[in-house]
Amino acid sequence: MLRGRAMGERYPAAMDLPEIDGREFWDRRAEAWDRRSDALEGFSDMYGAPVMDALDPQPGQRILDIGCGPGTTAVELARRVGPGGQVVGVDISGEMVAAAERRAERAGVTNVSFRMVDVQDGDLEPPFDGAYSRFGIMFFTDPARGFANIARALRPGGRLAAAVWSRLEDNPWMFVPTLAAAIALDAELSLPGPGQPGPFSLADPTHLTALLTDAGFVDVSVEPVPGPRRITTASADDEVRSLLEVGPLGDAYAGANDAAQEAAVAAVMGALEPYADPEGWSVPGVALRVVAAAG
Numbered sequence: 001m002l003r004g005r006a007m008g009e010r011y012p013a014a015m016d017l018p019e020i021d022g023r024e025f026w027d028r029r030a031e032a033w034d035r036r037s038d039a040l041e042g043f044s045d046m047y048g049a050p051v052m053d054a055l056d057p058q059p060g061q062r063i064l065d066i067g068c069g070p071g072t073t074a075v076e077l078a079r080r081v082g083p084g085g086q087v088v089g090v091d092i093s094g095e096m097v098a099a100a101e102r103r104a105e106r107a108g109v110t111n112v113s114f115r116m117v118d119v120q121d122g123d124l125e126p127p128f129d130g131a132y133s134r135f136g137i138m139f140f141t142d143p144a145r146g147f148a149n150i151a152r153a154l155r156p157g158g159r160l161a162a163a164v165w166s167r168l169e170d171n172p173w174m175f176v177p178t179l180a181a182a183i184a185l186d187a188e189l190s191l192p193g194p195g196q197p198g199p200f201s202l203a204d205p206t207h208l209t210a211l212l213t214d215a216g217f218v219d220v221s222v223e224p225v226p227g228p229r230r231i232t233t234a235s236a237d238d239e240v241r242s243l244l245e246v247g248p249l250g251d252a253y254a255g256a257n258d259a260a261q262e263a264a265v266a267a268v269m270g271a272l273e274p275y276a277d278p279e280g281w282s283v284p285g286v287a288l289r290v291v292a293a294a295g
């Protein structure tokens, strides 16, 4: 575990840190993800939209949304496949699935359904013409098993298109606020590195390509999608709170009293100073767009 500590003290290497836990972790995160999803959508979809465009879902198709979370992308996929098509959003968290069902109902979208299932070994109810995932496939504890299950769920030639995070060092938008807040909250923090389940597990394109190829995928391509996390001056306080609520420190932040939360926000604002520009802050980030076809 990484615990907030005085500046200058050494942090343990990422490889010493524990894994993110599956269902329970995401059930606890679901309320904040759901509440913040509209505000986060512009940022998430900066990386997710090029992936959906690469998948290019067609009217009438049946599409799987992997790790669908509170359902934003499943609703968009359902619009793209039209009334003759169908989208199935799957998520390990029942709380996320419930939020996704509410979102689809509010949107009046009826050609989408949601199921609570661990994509690594659950029955995905194939066949699908395509599979989409926005930041959902990096949390598998056994990615080889997960990718083989996805490959089996696709019709031959059906494509998987997914967004995953590039390396931690490419994503100061995540680690700068998180480390600053961990110190202020004196919080335990887990930021697992490459190869460990967590945001950066699939950050190495060579490793990712090998995993997909071994699982039976062909024509694998991995491309960087750079884009900054913009924070605007007018809404900075709320945006920083949003980052903390849905990030790795979500539990610690939610459990802190008002003063500690204020201190965490102030620490983040201080740490973001090098990224200031006339309109606010622009903190670099890089995702990877991976596209592969079931062999």
Ligand SMILES: C[S@@+](CC[C@H](N)C(=O)[O-])C[C@H]1O[C@@H](n2cnc3c(N)ncnc32)[C@H](O)[C@@H]1O
Residues within 6 Å of the ligand: 022, 026, 027, 044, 066, 067, 068, 069, 070, 071, 072, 073, 090, 091, 092, 093, 096, 117, 118, 119, 120, 133, 134, 135, 136, 137, 139, 140, 141
């Ligand atoms: C970072 S969130 C992304 C949510 C959503 N795709 C979005 O972009 O808003 C990751 C999601 O993956 C889900 N997830 C993690 N491991 C999973 C697994 N093994 N099977 C299915 N879903 C999983 C989590 O519950 C969570 O909803």
